[in-house]
Amino acid sequence: MLNKRILALSPEWFRDSIKIVVLNWIAMLCNAAALFSMCRFIQAVFQSLRRVHGFSAGELGPAPAEASVDPGLSLAIALITAALSLGIRIFCTLGSADAAFLAGDRIKGRLREKIFKKLVSLGPAYSARVSTASAVQLSGEGTDQMEGYLGRYVPQLFYSLLAPLTLFRILSFISFRTALILFLCVPLIPLSIVMVQKIAKKILAKYWSKYTGLGDSFLENLQGLTTLKIYGDDGGRHEAMNRHAEEFRKATMRVLVMQMNSITVMDVIAWGGTALSIILGLAELRAGNINPGEALFIILIGSEFFIPMRLLGSFFHTAMNGAAAGEKIFSLIDSQSAGPGSQSAEAALITTSLQNGAAGPGSQAGKTIRISNLSFAWEKNRPVLRNINLEIPGGTFFAMAGESGSGKSTLAAILSGQAPWYEGSASIGGAEISRTPLKELRETFTLLRHNSYLFAGSIRDNLSMAKSGLRDDEMVAVLEQVGLGEFLAEREGLETRISEGAANISGGQRQRLAAARALLHDTDLYIFDEAASNVDVESGEAVMEAVQALAKKKKTVILITHRLADARKAERIAVLDHGSLISLGSHEDLIREGGIYARMYTQQRELESFA
Secondary structure (H helix, E strand, O other): OOOHHHHHOOOOHHHHHHHHHHHHHHHHHHHHHHHHHHHHHHHHHHHHHHHHHOOOOOEOEOOOOOOOOOHHHHHHHHHHHHHHHHHHHHHHHHHHHHHHHHHHHHHHHHHHHHHHHHHHHHHHHHHHOOOHHHHHHHHHHHHHHHHHHHHHHHHHHHHHHHHHHHHHHHHHOOOHHHHHHHHHHOOHHHHHHHHHHHHHHHHHHHHHHHHHHHHHHHHHHHHOHHHHHHOOOHHHHHHHHHHHHHHHHHHHHHHHHHHHHHHHHHHHHHHHHHHHHHHHHHHHHHOOOOOHHHHHHHHHHHHHHHHHHHHHHHHHHHHHHHHHHHHHHHHHHOOOOOOOOOOOHHHHHHHHHHOOOOOOOOOOOOOOEEEEEEEEEEEOOEEEEEEEEEEEOOOOEEEEEOOOOOOHHHHHHHHOOOOOOOEEEEEEOOEEHHHOOHHHHHHHEEEEEOOOOOOOEEHHHHHHOOOOOOOHHHHHHHHHHOOOHHHHHHOOHHHOEEOHHHOOOOHHHHHHHHHHHHHHHOOOEEEEEOOOOOOOHHHHHHHHHHHHHHHHOOOEEEEEEOOHHHHOOOOEEEEEEOOEEEEEEOHHHHHHHOHHHHHHHHHHHHHHHHO
């Protein structure tokens, strides 16, 4: 019932639990004292009525020997005890709630910090391990479930063991037989918990899978809503979302049914035990073993035997939900990071957001990239790359071609250090990429994707991220190089405002601006991953002119493209198909060779001639 991994995140859990247990225990003793003093007062009144009216105790069974008690004194004692008990119980209840909140808040903060650091360490390839929607759900509701586990369930587990023992000891002074029977009935509730635990674990695991899956689907459809509308597939996605929502509804109902059935069983045991205490109290009174005041105390205190265990059962469902969320959180935390090197969270965030590496001096200038027997899979048993052997000399213009899904972008992720869990070898100048600190790799590479991110702010703000100390004339020169000079002249120059994600400019302008920022990085190795895709012809040509300008400067340029006309001027072209390297050579060599490259090039030429 205790998850050691969760407890290890909060070394203070034992101290917090003891504090909560002690406060609850004191509150229970105060309640017992108040009930006992009230029953003593009622017994004193009963004795007085017996003496005044003269009815015999035999009507209720043989009466035990009783000491005469003054009703007035009993009333005073009962009122004082009740007042003190109430004050102490309020203090203990508030203290227990405060300690539970602090215990839960502490572990939530630590888990969110670990999730944040893990996402930062994974780098831009974090989405291969966990979707954005899942990361948000685990950081929010997932960690919230931990509050109930540490703040409520764990302390209640210990308290539910201590409370029945204490009450058994108190009640044994009045009626040992009654105390023993009630004490032996208490384990029936945890027994029902154990019986439902395995079923609950499976149901809650499926619930969380459906929950995160629905979040993934919703976010994906929301982000691509414009594209879905353009291609008329929004209706189909709407139906798919309805199916996912219905599956999640059914999973939620299964959880509720399981919880209601479990709660019903525990309620039957708890209230059945309370009824048993009434029967036993009256039976002991009838037998003359106790007086009416003691019988009333047994009836009133009997429920206290079962309430702690009943609350444990309620908290158990919260704890199981927290444990299921914890498994997913730990699965993310345990995933392999994107690199072995240490890096500050701020630097990692900037490089992740830029999606094209951090600025810095190139340390691998002119060094050869060697790939040997390289295999890779984002998921087990689903290989993306198979036994790749490749050598890219430093200072060359190299291209990778192939159909979508052939493994080109995956190879780019490996070379830029975003996916170091590959098999085989991938090195730059003899330094294995998987053992090179991520910060050093990002100082070596500039990675420009087709969807590089632009932040809300001015054009100057976005370009200044490339390298510190840039002058305005340097920025303007690069912007003119990528064909944005006229755009600047029509607007406010470098002070032109860009909205979040550059939603207020066209896709082509957005990609040109990202290309300008990449050029300002001035590293020795560049990877252009479909950088000229999904833009207009003019913008695509501007990006390719920038690529060729870098190649003339003897930078190592790796161009990844499915449009083979862009790869024609590359010194060497690697052709990938279903994760395997099938051809390597210049454009002319591959055309003469025939095969997939020649077929794809011919088809693309024909399509472009019709356009």
